Amino acid sequence: MAFLGVERSAKEFTWVERPADPNLIQRLRAESAVDELRAQLLASRGITPEALDAFMRPRLRDLLPDPSDLKGFHEFESAFFSAHQAGERIGILADYDVDGATSAAVLVAFLRALRLSFELYVPDRLNEGYGPSDEAFDHFTRLGITTVITLDCGSMAHGPLHRAESKGIRVLVIDHHLIDGAPPSVTAHINPNQSGCISGIGTCAAVGVCFTVIIGLRRSARQRDIACELDLMLLLDLVALGTVCDVVPLKGLNRAFVLQGLKVWPQSINPGLRALTDVLPKKPVFDGSLAGFQIGPRLNAAGRIGPSDMAARILTRKDEKEAKRLAQELDRLNQQRRDIESQVLSEARLALRDQSQDSPINLVVNPSWHPGVVGIVAGRLKDSTGKPSIVLGGQAGEEALSGSGRSVPGFDLGAAVLSLRGQGLLLSGGGHAMAAGLKLMPNQLEAVREGLARLIARSPSSELSVKKRPIDIAIRPSAATFQLAQFLTSLQPFGSENPEPKVAITDLRVEFMTTVGKNHLKLRLSDGAGYKLSAIAFRAAGTSMEMCFRQGRDQLIHVVGTLAVDDWASGEASQLLVEDVALSGTN
Numbered sequence: 001m002a003f004l005g006v007e008r009s010a011k012e013f014t015w016v017e018r019p020a021d022p023n024l025i026q027r028l029r030a031e032s033a034v035d036e037l038r039a040q041l042l043a044s045r046g047i048t049p050e051a052l053d054a055f056m057r058p059r060l061r062d063l064l065p066d067p068s069d070l071k072g073f074h075e076f077e078s079a080f081f082s083a084h085q086a087g088e089r090i091g092i093l094a095d096y097d098v099d100g101a102t103s104a105a106v107l108v109a110f111l112r113a114l115r116l117s118f119e120l121y122v123p124d125r126l127n128e129g130y131g132p133s134d135e136a137f138d139h140f141t142r143l144g145i146t147t148v149i150t151l152d153c154g155s156m157a158h159g160p161l162h163r164a165e166s167k168g169i170r171v172l173v174i175d176h177h178l179i180d181g182a183p184p185s186v187t188a189h190i191n192p193n194q195s196g197c198i199s200g201i202g203t204c205a206a207v208g209v210c211f212t213v214i215i216g217l218r219r220s221a222r223q224r225d226i227a228c229e230l231d232l233m234l235l236l237d238l239v240a241l242g243t244v245c246d247v248v249p250l251k252g253l254n255r256a257f258v259l260q261g262l263k264v265w266p267q268s269i270n271p272g273l274r275a276l277t278d279v280l281p282k283k284p285v286f287d288g289s290l291a292g293f294q295i296g297p298r299l300n301a302a303g304r305i306g307p308s309d310m311a312a313r314i315l316t317r318k319d320e321k322e323a324k325r326l327a328q329e330l331d332r333l334n335q336q337r338r339d340i341e342s343q344v345l346s347e348a349r350l351a352l353r354d355q356s357q358d359s360p361i362n363l364v365v366n367p368s369w370h371p372g373v374v375g376i377v378a379g380r381l382k383d384s385t386g387k388p389s390i391v392l393g394g395q396a397g398e399e400a401l402s403g404s405g406r407s408v409p410g411f412d413l414g415a416a417v418l419s420l421r422g423q424g425l426l427l428s429g430g431g432h433a434m435a436a437g438l439k440l441m442p443n444q445l446e447a448v449r450e451g452l453a454r455l456i457a458r459s460p461s462s463e464l465s466v467k468k469r470p471i472d473i474a475i476r477p478s479a480a481t482f483q484l485a486q487f488l489t490s491l492q493p494f495g496s497e498n499p500e501p502k503v504a505i506t507d508l509r510v511e512f513m514t515t516v517g518k519n520h521l522k523l524r525l526s527d528g529a530g531y532k533l534s535a536i537a538f539r540a541a542g543t544s545m546e547m548c549f550r551q552g553r554d555q556l557i558h559v560v561g562t563l564a565v566d567d568w569a570s571g572e573a574s575q576l577l578v579e580d581v582a583l584s585g586t587n
Contacts, residue, residue, distance in 0.1 A: 076190055173188065237264045421438075
């Protein structure tokens with residue numbers, strides 16, 4: 001049922017209420033002394049009265065497990081200190097994304113504190129693909145390295161890891177990805193998602209798992225009278241960055257990692273992180289968006305269109321000048337990535353015009369599209385159409401098509417890709433409910449399209465094609481107070497399983513509207529009873545939103561957005577950052 005009766009907003013969304021258990025709302029009101037609005041916001045995130053304090057004020061000491069609870073820790077510990085005693089050079093094989101790069105940076109800081117040398121290797125995204133490869137272990141063998149730690153990868157790389165162990169290399173895996181079948185046979189395998197692990201940190205990013213392992217290794221070092229002067233809490237900015245960028249649930253330990261890491265970040269001891277922060281066009285605000293929308297894209301730009309090891313290199317460099325040079329290069333690559341993405345997105349939208357509007361999925365292909373941006377473009381198509389979307393590109397010298405997909409609630413895209421792979425319709429593929437990667441030959445394309453359509457038809461959700469905008473609460477302007485805006489801010493950091501609250505403000509008229517900047521609309525809204533609300537709609541000038549606002553001079557409208565503290569106002573004031581608008585059913 002459409003929330004507030006809005007079945008089609010100015011941006012063509014159906015508004016829906018984010019579900020919240022009414023019994024939990026009443027419990028929060030009774031046991032935690034919060035009002036109806038705050039109780040609804042907390043209940044929609046599954047926060048019980050018992051968990052409220054830990055959610056609002058998470059403490060690492062209360063949430064971190066004993067590292068020895070990680071299955072494989074004792075084997076890892078034994079092999080690691082055997083290498084330390086022998087003075088070995090440690091090989092590090094890290095994934096090319098932010099989670100892999102931050103994991104590498106945390107481990108390198110620890111190795112340096114123990115005065116161990118290391119060799120960092122990051123597979124080339126285009127030529128080697130994801131995870132450990134024979135090329136990587138050949139590289140370590142040429143250098144005489146016999147102990148290799150894999151970070152954010154390795155749990156499913158049976159072939160390369162088996163061959164490495166058979167050649168005398170001890171492989172120590174730190175990973176967090178879901179495992180399909182038995183794990184590889186290696187010297188030590190740490191993954192909280194493997195069967196028999198009792199650590200309870202399976203929702204952590206690899207950097208969180210790596211940090212937990214290092215806590216245990218430092219404890220072991222002290223027991224062995226090995227000096228280690230590193231304050232591990234000073235590494236939490238890196239843990240926060242990797243956690244946010246890997247889009248893991250921001251609850252429990254992950255939430256504590258991010259909140260504590262954001263406190264450390266302004267005085268970061270990492271030269272690369274400082275350089276990346278300094279290169280931003282505006283003075284940074286140290287919140288989750290800094291990691292997810294500013295620093296993260298710059299680090300990922302290297303893996304997408306540049307040297308895959310650049311993200312790990314900048315976060316493991318000690319030289320300030322080199323860190324600044326790399327930060328500037330990453331900033332340039334990120335702009336180049338945005339330009340490529342914009343071009344591919346434009347072409348993908350044109351390609352969609354040739355598809356039937358009745359198709360339950362967007363599937364567009366062009367061998368010339370850069371494989372480094374197809375996942376981002378798939379996400380853009382999914383957001384604009386409300387349909388699961390797959391974008392396939394190509395690679396020079398390869399006939400096969402490879403790409404990424406993004407899904408919507410109600411359709412498990414990862415399971416669908418695994419099903420198609422099991423039917424022999426894909427060369428490879430995998431993922432999770434909301435995102436997946438796949439590779440196929442051109443002659444498999446139509447069978448894949450038809451197979452996906454069949455799987456969607458069997459999906460339990462009958463409204464996959466409906467563009468939905470979840471809304472947390474609906475209020476009148478009089479309730480859009482500075483105090484409510486402060487409370488909403490206190491729920492940060494926002495991300496997976498803790499989305500930024502969306503507030504609907506009902507039955508308003510537009511008293512004033514003007515264009516500011518290039519295409520933003522500044523508004524003053526009123527309920528006719530004396531309550532007024534300051535609002536701004538970014539990039540809304542000349543769009544359907546502006547047309548609806550113009551109608552709002554004579555008709556009542558509802559607006560949806562995020563309620564924030566107005567930093568530009570004198571005194572205590574709030575402001576709505578408008579994301580959508582719709583005509584009210586009443587005048």
